[in-house]
Amino acid sequence: MSEEVTYANLKFQDSSEIEHVQKFDQVGIKAPPAPFHGLRKRELALTLLCLLLVIGLGVLGSMFHLTLKREMGKLKKLQNVKEELQKNVSLQLMYNMDICKKIRNISTTLQELATKLCYELYRKEPEHRCKPCPKRWMWHEDRCYKLSNNYDTWKNSDMTCSAYNANLLKIKNKSVLEFIKSQKLHDYWLGLSPRKVNTKYEILDEAFISLDWLTRNTSDLNDGAYCGFIAYTNYVYYTSCTSGKYSVCEKLANPVKIESTLMNEEPDGRM
Incomplete structure (x- = not known):
């Protein structure tokens, strides 16, 4: 008989503690903290995302560096080609100027020789066709x-x-x-x-x-x-x-x- 009374008291005491907790929740007292397991997952996800971003930036940086290096190499080659072409053009211009000067000198010499020859012909024949003056002059x-x-x-x-x-x-x-x-x-x-x-x-x-x-x-x-x-x-x-x-x-x-x-x-x- 006494054992049954003890059991009833314990049961009643547990139910009163539950009601007491519910009353605390209703009047605005902070509930016990949520389980730590969900927060841990979010932290791991954020860490993984940051790691992926860092890896992606590294890959992009490496690609940019390689592309820049390759393009700079091409630019340097083009610059060398340009300088070589300019050098060749300068040499060609100098060569052409030298040829033009020689042609002018040859032309002047031919003109002088033609004038001297024509004058000798003019002395023998006053109306020779090479004379640079009108007839009877x-x-x-x-x-x-x-x-x-x-x-x-x-x-x-x-x-x-x-x-x-x-x-x-x-x-x-x-x-x-x-x-x-x-x-x-x-x-x-x-x-x-x-x-x-x-x-x-x-x-x-x-x-x-x-x-x-x-x-x-x-x-x-x-x-x-x-x-x-x-x-x-x-x-x-x-x-x-x-x-x-x-x-x-x-x-x-x-x-x-x-x-x-x-x-x-x-x-x-x-x-």
Whole structure:
């Protein structure tokens, strides 16, 4: 009988403790901590994820490094190719410039030889096809000269020369002086600037360098102006510009054509 009472008391005591715990939960007292097993799993998952991220970053870094190294190698090769090409282009340009210089020198030499040969042919045949001057014009060095047998005023003579795209004779160097003296000219207008005062004659040999050779427009000439002319081969006189004299026109000669010098005509007109 007493054993049954003891059992009932114990059972009643356990149920009262359960009610006491439930009352604590209802009034807001913290429940006992959750099991530790679930938190452990989450920590392991996060650790594994971080490890995978680190491994992935390492792999990506290695791939980037290898790619960068490979591309830098390609860039270096391209740079070497570029430098080599630039070097070759520079050498080729220098070579071409040297060739062009040699060609110019050869061309100049051929031109000089053709001019000398043509001049020898011209001396034998004044109207040779290689002559760089128009027909009935004389050739000396780089100039062409035409003697006029018509008497005219200085102004009209100057206009006649202009119609030939030429000027009245100007003697500015010793070679031209000797050439003109060899023509034994008398009463030929010179391309001297008209003067307002008449002066005595001058010796051409002594005065040709210091003479006032024409450099300005003389369209306003009047009866009071005096113009120079060559007389007795080696003298310069001045007279009224409205007087009548012969004239000598001069102009620049064309370059001698090499082919016209080398290709000579046969006597019967055949090439």
